[in-house]
Amino acid sequence: MESEITTEQKIMDAAEHVFLDEGFSGARMQHIADRAGINKAMLHYYFRSKDKLFELVFRHKMKQFVPQIEAALNEANMTFIEKIDRFVLAYLTMLQKNPRLPIFILSTIHRNPELANSIDIKLGAEIIRLMEIEIKEGRIKKVDTHQFMLTLVGMCLFPFIARPIFSKTFDLTPKQYDQLLAERRVHAVQYARAILIGE
């Protein structure tokens, strides 16, 4: 039974937590060490530098952030709206488990746009292609594909990005906001249907 958590893994977990909370320049190696229950020297023993450690964390998180779109959209025997429902569900489920992921990824890339280069371009092209087929076949309205995708993804991500400011503006308790997030799937899909089909 090798169920023991390795030091390396403890560091990665701690690093993820601290970097997601504080960002690269706000994070302190000391905090990560404390959280991992070891000392700073060990961080450098396992991962050479703060930069290397951050890069690993970022890449790992980036994988979570982008890819699962594909699985949802490529299922056969589904209407486009059903595919969207799957996509929204998958995305929101992941976000519930990683609520601070979006702002971490987006603010990191904002300050370091080259980091977006690891993204696979084919994915976007494939989505656009799928939508254009739906439009051509007359199963959805003639919407601008990019504008719609921006809206769809925004409907999933934005509630997590804007949580603190929205809670305050609309005077919602944490419990109420969680409820809002739990119900987000239904509304996002309903809105998508209104846009793509009209009801």
Place this chain on the structure above:
Amino acid sequence: MESEITTEQKIMDAAEHVFLDEGFSGARMQHIADRAGINKAMLHYYFRSKDKLFELVFRHKMKQFVPQIEAALNEANMTFIEKIDRFVLAYLTMLQKNPRLPIFILSTIHRNPELANSIDIKLGAEIIRLMEIEIKEGRIKKVDTHQFMLTLVGMCLFPFIARPIFSKTFDLTPKQYDQLLAERRVHAVQYARAILIGE
């Protein structure tokens, strides 16, 4: 003619630029000084500390970020959709001039949620009230007011927040993305109409 820019103003301009690019912990007082064309000591002479300077910048930017909603929504002799159109136009126009504002505000508040406390709560309540009247009078569908507002604001902000990652995913040149942003108003309002009225 007092058209000369004061040192204080030069510092504020420089500070805004650097803080918006780098965030609080990423920003360096040296950068701000360089950009303002003065030396570090002057920063502390005019503004006591980095914290104080940042707070001023943040408050100033926060004012831009939130309030102009009110003007758009309180105009008389307008349908609700027309009001939304005004709101979206005003918001997008401001964002075109301040494209890095959203990620700055949201990532700052993310790391320091108390900063959201400066927000005026009455504004949100007023919007909800207006929408509920529209619903009651049967002029728009029975949508969840909070869910809709999250979507509406997201449709405006998200394209600016997600620009680098979206450009990459959908392989859009800066010019193409600017075009997308320029056309955002039409699509956002059209989507809002689809949601609120059906077409």
Place this chain on the structure above:
DNA sequence: GTCTATACGGTGATAGAC
């Protein structure tokens, strides 16, 4: 008001004993 010089603390990183 503006500058130079410097104090002071903290941070990433390394050396070296065990």
Place this chain on the structure above:
DNA sequence: GTCTATCACCGTATAGAC
């Protein structure tokens, strides 16, 4: 592999001359 001690540097902030 893990620790303590330490280094070199950088960043904020201040002192003090002009």
